[in-house]
Amino acid sequence: MAKRGQTVFSGDGGAASGEESAGEMIWPPPSFDKSQKCPLVQHGRKKRFHSASFSHSGTNGLTIDGVPSDLHTLTAALHKVQLSGSRLPYGKNSKKSRDGRKLPSKRGGKHDDPTDILDEIELDPEDPDFDSDEDTPVTFDEFQPTLADDVFEKTFFSLMNEFFIHGKTQEVIDVLSDMNLAAHQRRRLPYLAITLAIQHRQTQCELTSELLSDMCGKVLNQAHIQQGFQLVFSEIGDLIIDVPKVPEYIGRFIARAVTDDILPPKFIELQRNILSQVSPSSSPLQTETVKSENANTVSTTSNDSNSQNTIRFGTRNFSDSSSGGSVSVDTSTSSGIGSASSLITVNMSRPDLALQALNRAESILTLRHAYARLDNIWGVPAGPKATKMLVKKIKRLLKSFIDSNDVDEATAALLELDAPHFRHELVFQAIIMAIEISTEDARERVIRLLKELCASVVLTVDQLTLGVKRVYAELPDLQIDVPAAYTLMELFMNGAIKAGFIPRKLANEFTTKPRKRFISETDSIYRTNSSKPW
Numbered sequence: 158m159a160k161r162g163q164t165v166f167s168g169d170g171g172a173a174s175g176e177e178s179a180g181e182m183i184w185p186p187p188s189f190d191k192s193q194k195c196p197l198v199q200h201g202r203k204k205r206f207h208s209a210s211f212s213h214s215g216t217n218g219l220t221i222d223g224v225p226s227d228l229h230t231l232t233a234a235l236h237k238v239q240l241s242g243s244r245l246p247y248g249k250n251s252k253k254s255r256d257g258r259k260l261p262s263k264r265g266g267k268h269d270d271p272t273d274i275l276d277e278i279e280l281d282p283e284d285p286d287f288d289s290d291e292d293t294p295v296t297f298d299e300f301q302p303t304l305a306d307d308v309f310e311k312t313f314f315s316l317m318n319e320f321f322i323h324g325k326t327q328e329v330i331d332v333l334s335d336m337n338l339a340a341h342q343r344r345r346l347p348y349l350a351i352t353l354a355i356q357h358r359q360t361q362c363e364l365t366s367e368l369l370s371d372m373c374g375k376v377l378n379q380a381h382i383q384q385g386f387q388l389v390f391s392e393i394g395d396l397i398i399d400v401p402k403v404p405e406y407i408g409r410f411i412a413r414a415v416t417d418d419i420l421p422p423k424f425i426e427l428q429r430n431i432l433s434q435v436s437p438s439s440s441p442l443q444t445e446t447v448k449s450e451n452a453n454t455v456s457t458t459s460n461d462s463n464s465q466n467t468i469r470f471g472t473r474n475f476s477d478s479s480s481g482g483s484v485s486v487d488t489s490t491s492s493g494i495g496s497a498s499s500l501i502t503v504n505m506s507r508p509d510l511a512l513q514a515l516n517r518a519e520s521i522l523t524l525r526h527a528y529a530r531l532d533n534i535w536g537v538p539a540g541p542k543a544t545k546m547l548v549k550k551i552k553r554l555l556k557s558f559i560d561s562n563d564v565d566e567a568t569a570a571l572l573e574l575d576a577p578h579f580r581h582e583l584v585f586q587a588i589i590m591a592i593e594i595s596t597e598d599a600r601e602r603v604i605r606l607l608k609e610l611c612a613s614v615v616l617t618v619d620q621l622t623l624g625v626k627r628v629y630a631e632l633p634d635l636q637i638d639v640p641a642a643y644t645l646m647e648l649f650m651n652g653a654i655k656a657g658f659i660p661r662k663l664a665n666e667f668t669t670k671p672r673k674r675f676i677s678e679t680d681s682i683y684r685t686n687s688s689k690p691w
Contacts (some may be wrong), residue, residue: 301337347385363535370417394507408517584624611658
């Protein structure tokens, strides 16, 4: 029995009585009969989709190609399109986009993302199109062929002549580093540089010493320097014909090389021991340089039957760093002195001259404070100290001349200074020294020296004039120390005019008395012009 308030549905769809359905709803059992049709449930109006929008439908006077115009058929077609997921074709009056919705444009484009990094394309070795040559970059090294000996010497002579003008050692080193030099050409570099320098002035010898010092360790090593000096010893008999002072110059080069640490000090002792055993008419020397672990190890073997001496210089495998890296210098294939593979014969025609050069080098190195003095062994170096050093050397030259009265020695000392544009200092210092000494003998010697220098054109007219005018300007200050300075200068000018090397125009510029200053500078009554004796 149903309670109160329940509604009971009967099997025929009717509702039960109030007594049977009091308060409780009783659903009918489900029916699985497929032949029986279920009633359609009426739903509300569906929400319009974008694909089924009426803006491009057949309503409101708009038509769509291939779509029915009646509402029932159109609804069925839209339902079919919605299920299939395709869009309806747009009409010509449709305002919708034909290519879908686009992202809004915000101008400026997209900025780069810092995390957006393009990775390099890595080649896959398993790729059938993989090429191993593309994985490693191709590099090309420039190779310079070895120059012939005649071309090498011609090129080096031209390079040295330019170096004597500009004096920049680094430019020479750069050019030589770019050249593919053979081992025997490297050991000929010191020989060619020294033999060329001694045929010039001492300034060029100083530049050559600096060049050899800078090239050691970059283009040359100590073995090349030693072999180069041995080549100089072999040609010293021919060099003395053109340069009579060649033993003196070679000795200076050796002493300077030892000071610059490009020659070992034992080199002098070794060469002297070898040359002292060789007579001028003996057979040639044979030298050989071998590579060994102990540097500067020297073993000397003598052959009494042939009167030959074999010198073996033990050297390490020196490296050249001309281009920043370490390049091993090969000394095995060569045709010059010091070959590591064969004995090279060096003809020593004048071993006595080589001994003189070695003795001169040793005497220079044994002087007191020799290493400090060897920086100026070739005269005056370039730099701000050149003027002071030249003045000091000129004063020393004049004092030596006044004591010895040797014009030739003074002329040679002046030429060794290699300062032709500074010889007016000699005129100035000579006249000042004659006035300070105040003796007739000193005055006559100075006049004789200046006359000989002007006659030999060692002293030009311009340098003489400049030096005399400097003395004119110095006389007022010199009169403080030497009261008779004007009188002594007048005596010197009389003697110089008689000697004939002072121009009369230059002599007329000299005032025999100093200018007197009065209380009134405009008072010209007290001023007198003294008459000149010439």
